[in-house]
Amino acid sequence: MSESFLGLTAEDWQAVWLSVRVSLAAVALSLPFGVAAGWVLARKSFPGKALAETLLNLPLVMPPVVTGLLLLYLLGKRGWIGSWLYHWFGLEIALTWRAAVLAVAVMGFPLMVRAIRLAFEGTDPRLYQAARSLGARPLDAFLTVSLPLARNGVIAGIVLSFARGLGEFGATLMFAGIRPETRMLAIEVYILNNQPGAAYEERMWRLVAASALLAFAALAASEHFARRGRRHASA
Amino acid sequence: MRLHSATCWILACVLAGCGFQGGGPERRPEPVIVFAAASTKEAVEQAARDFQGQTDTPVEVSLGPSSGLAKQIEQGASADLFLSADQASADYLAAKQLVSERRNLLTNRLVVVVPADSDVGVRELRDLADPRIRRLALAEPKVPAGEYARQALRKAGVWDKVEGRVVGGIDVRATLQFVARGEAEAGFVYRTDALGQSKVRVAVEVEPGLHDPIRYPLVLLRREPIREAARRFYEYLGSEKAAGVFEHAGFGVDR
Amino acid sequence: MPLLEFSCQLQYPSGFRAEPAFVTEAPVTALFGPSGSGKTSILSMIAGLRRPDAGFIRLGARLLFDSRTGANLPPEKRRVGYVFQDHLLFPHLDVRGNLLYGWRRRARAARAVDFDKVVRVLELADLLKRLPQSLSGGQRQRVALGRGLLCGPELLLLDEPLSSVDDELKQRVLDYIRRVLEEWRVPTLYVTHNPAEARQMAGWVVRIDQGRVSAAGRPEQVLTEV
Numbered sequence: 181m182s183e184s185f186l187g188l189t190a191e192d193w194q195a196v197w198l199s200v201r202v203s204l205a206a207v208a209l210s211l212p213f214g215v216a217a218g219w220v221l222a223r224k225s226f227p228g229k230a231l232a233e234t235l236l237n238l239p240l241v242m243p244p245v246v247t248g249l250l251l252l253y254l255l256g257k258r259g260w261i262g263s264w265l266y267h268w269f270g271l272e273i274a275l276t277w278r279a280a281v282l283a284v285a286v287m288g289f290p291l292m293v294r295a296i297r298l299a300f301e302g303t304d305p306r307l308y309q310a311a312r313s314l315g316a317r318p319l320d321a322f323l324t325v326s327l328p329l330a331r332n333g334v335i336a337g338i339v340l341s342f343a344r345g346l347g348e349f350g351a352t353l354m355f356a357g358i359r360p361e362t363r364m365l366a367i368e369v370y371i372l373n374n375q376p377g378a379a380y381e382e383r384m385w386r387l388v389a390a391s392a393l394l395a396f397a398a399l400a401a402s403e404h405f406a407r408r409g410r411r412h413a414s415a
Numbered sequence: 416m417r418l419h420s421a422t423c424w425i426l427a428c429v430l431a432g433c434g435f436q437g438g439g440p441e442r443r444p445e446p447v448i449v450f451a452a453a454s455t456k457e458a459v460e461q462a463a464r465d466f467q468g469q470t471d472t473p474v475e476v477s478l479g480p481s482s483g484l485a486k487q488i489e490q491g492a493s494a495d496l497f498l499s500a501d502q503a504s505a506d507y508l509a510a511k512q513l514v515s516e517r518r519n520l521l522t523n524r525l526v527v528v529v530p531a532d533s534d535v536g537v538r539e540l541r542d543l544a545d546p547r548i549r550r551l552a553l554a555e556p557k558v559p560a561g562e563y564a565r566q567a568l569r570k571a572g573v574w575d576k577v578e579g580r581v582v583g584g585i586d587v588r589a590t591l592q593f594v595a596r597g598e599a600e601a602g603f604v605y606r607t608d609a610l611g612q613s614k615v616r617v618a619v620e621v622e623p624g625l626h627d628p629i630r631y632p633l634v635l636l637r638r639e640p641i642r643e644a645a646r647r648f649y650e651y652l653g654s655e656k657a658a659g660v661f662e663h664a665g666f667g668v669d670r
Numbered sequence: 671m672p673l674l675e676f677s678c679q680l681q682y683p684s685g686f687r688a689e690p691a692f693v694t695e696a697p698v699t700a701l702f703g704p705s706g707s708g709k710t711s712i713l714s715m716i717a718g719l720r721r722p723d724a725g726f727i728r729l730g731a732r733l734l735f736d737s738r739t740g741a742n743l744p745p746e747k748r749r750v751g752y753v754f755q756d757h758l759l760f761p762h763l764d765v766r767g768n769l770l771y772g773w774r775r776r777a778r779a780a781r782a783v784d785f786d787k788v789v790r791v792l793e794l795a796d797l798l799k800r801l802p803q804s805l806s807g808g809q810r811q812r813v814a815l816g817r818g819l820l821c822g823p824e825l826l827l828l829d830e831p832l833s834s835v836d837d838e839l840k841q842r843v844l845d846y847i848r849r850v851l852e853e854w855r856v857p858t859l860y861v862t863h864n865p866a867e868a869r870q871m872a873g874w875v876v877r878i879d880q881g882r883v884s885a886a887g888r889p890e891q892v893l894t895e896v
Contacts, residue, residue: 307758316775376503376557377507
C-alpha cells in the first residue's frame with residue numbers, strides 16, 4: 181500500500197488497469213463490426229435501414245441496466261443463445277470476464293458506429309470506384325482507399341467507445357456480476373461507496389480521480405482525432 | 416403541419432405545467448423516511464402500508480444493502496429510521512453520533528439456496544466445493560449477508576476452495592436473483608429471501624454458530640428535531656401487530 | 671474486329687432515357703457533345719461503375735457486359751484506364767503511390783507500361799513525393815493520366831481532360847496526352863464538348879445529343895456543321 185504513483189496505490193492501479201484491459205478487449209471485439217456497420221449505413225440503402233439504425237442506437241438511450249438484463253436473458257447459461265453455447269461448446273459468458281467485455285462492447289457500439297459512419301460519409305465514394313477501376317477487388321479497394329480515408333473517424337470511434345467503456349456500470353453489473361475480473365472503475369467506486377469506513381472512502385476518492393483523469397485523456401484524444409479528420413476532409 | 420403539431424406540443428406542456436402548479440399545495444403530512452435492509456423489503460413495505468392506513472402518515476421505504484444505506488445516511492440522506500441487517504452498520508452510525516435510539520427488532524437465518532431444479536445435491540457447506548458448483552453467489556463484503564456468509568465459509572473450512580468461484584451481488588436480493596436465474600449454482604441468502612422466491616430452494620440451513628448472530632437493529636436516527644411521526648413508526652415497528660407481519664415473512668422477532 | 675462496340679440503355683432517375691450505340695475502330699475516338707448529353711455515363715458504363723439497364727459492351731474480343739446473358743465483368747477485370755474529369759487522385763497517397771496503385775495490381779508479366787518511362791514522358795520526377803492536394807490542376811491531370819496508363823489498360827478513358835486546366839496550359843496538357851498516345855498507342859475514348867479539341871485529337875468522332883448518337887464519322891464529316 182505504501183508504494184504509490186500519482187497518489188494511487190498498486191491496488192488502485194489494478195482497478196484502472198482492469199478497466200483499460202476490458203475496454204480495449206471490447207473495442208477490439210466490436211471494431212470489425214463497427215467498421216462494417218458504419219460503412220453499410222453510410223453507403224447502402226436497404227429496406228429496414230431506419231429500423232436497423234434504431235436498434236443499433238438502442239443501447240445509447242436504453243437504461244444500461246435493461247441492456248444488461250437483456251444480455252443476461254440472451255446469453256445467460258439458461259438464456260436463448262447462452263444455453264445453446266453452454267450445451268454445445270461449454271462456453272460460459274454471463275458472470276465472467278467475457279460478459280464484462282461483451283457488455284462494454286454493446287454499450288460503446290453506437291458511439292463507435294456513429295463516428296465511423298460520419299467518417300465514411302465524409303469521403304467521396306467515387307474514390308472507391310476509382311480504385312476498383314484501377315484493378316482493386318472490393319475488399320482491397322476498401323482496405324487501401326475507403327478505410328484509410330476514414331481512419332480519423334475510425335480512431336475517434338475507437339477512442340469514444342473505449343472511453344464509454346471505462347465508465348460502464350449498469351449493464352456490466354447485471355450481466356457480469358461482481359467478480360474479481362469484472363471490478364472495473366465504476367463498479368469499484370460504487371462498491372466502495374457502499375462500504376462504511378474512512379479507508380474505503382479514501383480509496384474511493386482516489387479511484388474517482390483516476391476515472392476523471394482517464395475520461396479526460398480519452399476525450400481529449402478523441403477530439404484531437406476528430407479535428408484532424410475534419411482538416412483532412414477539407415483539404 | 417409540422418410547425419402546427421410542435422405548437423400543440425408546447426401548448427400542451429405549458430398547460431400541463433400550469434395544471435401541475437395550479438392545483439396548489441395539498442396539505443399532506445411529510446412522509447416518514449425509512450432506510451431498510453434489502454432482505455426486509457416485503458415485510459417493511461407491508462408494515463408501512465398498515466401504519467399509513469392507521470395514522471394517515473405516509474411512509475417512504477428505501478431499500479439496499481445495509482452497509483450502503485449507512486453510508487448514505489452518513490453522507491446526509493434525510494432518513495428518519497434505519498433497519499439494518501447487522502450491528503456493524505448501526506455501530507458505524509453510532510460512532511458518527513447519528514443514532515438517537517436503537518433496539519434489536521428481528522432475527523434471521525442464513526441459508527444456502529440452489530436453483531429449484533438443481534441436481535448437485537448440496538447438503539452441507541462442504542458440498543459447495545463440488546466442481547459442479549461453478550459459481551457461488553454471495554453479497555459483497557461489508558454487506559451483512561456477504562459478511563455472515565464469509566464467516567460461515569471460513570469457519571467451515573471451505574472458503575479457500577470456493578473463493579475463486581464467488582460472484583458478488585450488490586445486496587442480498589441481487590445475490591438471490593443470480594441463483595434464481597440459474598447463473599450461479601448456489602448462493603447465500605437469508606431464509607426469508609428464499610421463502611419469497613419459488614425458483615430456488617433451501618439446500619442448507621447454516622449452523623448459526625458459524626457466524627455472528629443475525630440481529631436486525633432498528634435505529635431512530637438523530638435529526639433535529641426528531642419528528643413525532645418518525646417516533647410513532649419506530650414504536651409501531653416494535654408492536655405486536657408489526658411483529659405478526661415480520662413473523663409471517665419468516666423473521667424471528669426479538670422480543 | 672471493331673475495337674469497341676457499345677449499345678446500352680440507361681434510365682435516369684429524372685426520367686431522361688439514354689440509348690447511345692456506336693462502334694469504333696479508330697485509335698482515338700472523340701465522344702463529342704454538349705454537357706448533360708450523357709457522355710460521362712457512357713464512360714462509367716464501359717468502366718463498370720454504372721450498370722446499364724440493357725444492352726451490351728464489347729472491348730476487342732472481350733464481352734464486358736451483356737444484359738441478355740447476364741455477363742457483367744467487375745470494374746477491376748475490365749482493364750480500362752479511367753482518367754476522371756476531377757481526377758479522383760487518392761488524397762492519402764503521394765504521387766508515387768497514386769501512380770503505382772493500378773500498376774501494383776497487375777500481374778508482373780502483364781505490366782506493359784514502364785514506370786520510369788511514364789515519369790519521364792509526363793515529367794513527374796519532381797512531384798513523386800508530393801500529396802495530390804498540393805498540386806496544380808495541370809499537374810493533377812498529368813498524375814491522373816499516368817495512373818490510368820500504368821494500370822496497363824486496353825482502353826483509356828479521358829473525360830474532359832482540359833476542363834480543370836488554366837487556358838494558357840491547355841495546349842501543354844494536350845501535348846502531353848498526344849505524346850502518351852504516340853508512345854504507348856493505347857486505344858482511347860476522348861470525351862469533350864470542344865469541337866477544336868475533338869478535331870485535333872481524334873480520328874473518329876461520335877456525336878452525342880440527349881443520350882443518343884446523332885452522328886458518327888471522320889472529324890471533318892461530323893464537325894462541319896458545328
